[in-house]
Amino acid sequence: MTSNPLARVGAIAFLNLSVSVSIAVFSAGALIPQSVHAAAPMVKKSAPGYYRMMLGDFEITALSDGTVNLPMDKLLTNTTPAATAKAFGSYFIKTPVETSVNAYLINTGTKLVMVDTGAAGLFGPTLGNLLANLKASGYQPDQIDEIYITHMHGDHIGGLMDGDKLAFPNATVRADKHDADFWLSQANMDKAAADDKGGFQGAMASINPYLKAGKFKPFDGATDLVPGVKATSAFGHTPGHTTYLVESKGEKLVLWGDLMHVASVQFDNPAVTIQFDSDSKAAAAQRAKAYAAAAKEGYLVAGAHLSFPGVGHVRAAATGKGYTWVPLNYSVLR
């Protein structure tokens, strides 16, 4: 920066001149008839859905299974339609809400671990992209050593199967035994309402082939799995709902699974629940606890239904009530 005032004035005049010239050129361009350009067909296809980041020495890959439109105005409970509509308005969101379904891949350097697997065909035609996105991200399904399931709803376990084959033939599948005992029970399915039987069938179709192959190993409550990855109980959304703490070199990421579903509502008001909860009260209590811990400690979290890639921080809202979601700043690995 020059200290000569006259030179500064000159520089400003030059800048003004440049702007005027640019506008003139732009205006001249606008006079060219549009017909000289070919009408390119719109591509209407997104890039492969994966996002890669480092956490200490671990490589984390967020994998998209796709999105599904959900009538959240009807699915949310412990609130009113008017309150939900107001929240959606303030976040520029319309219902049905296009809802992400995310899974996460952790390469610890010695183990390749996937947390949740997407829906495959269990949750409608817009999901089931996990395998394609995994491959696009540079990994093959047979490389995966361990799969940790947050809970046995179809959009988290459907991807375990690829048609009638194990999608991950070399993986051991792990989940809390409370979910296994509940969802894999024929007696529970028999006594469930007709509309609820599909959930049990989906869990059995996805987990039982691994069970039969000796590749399903449930755990009971908080458990160290591989070095740097721990299961923590967060029962409520389902009887064995579990979050996973990933930690390397002091950096932490907690994979929340379905601790929450609708960012535009449940950060501001963690007490809002969803029809999918097995025990809404317990689910809300787990959510409040998870938000408070994440906000206090400042670690990263990721949610299966947060807008892809669904990784970020939580901070207490300036109003003193509720929380604010802070998505991770975009970064390119080099």
Ligand SMILES: [Zn+2]
């Ligand atoms: Zn889910």
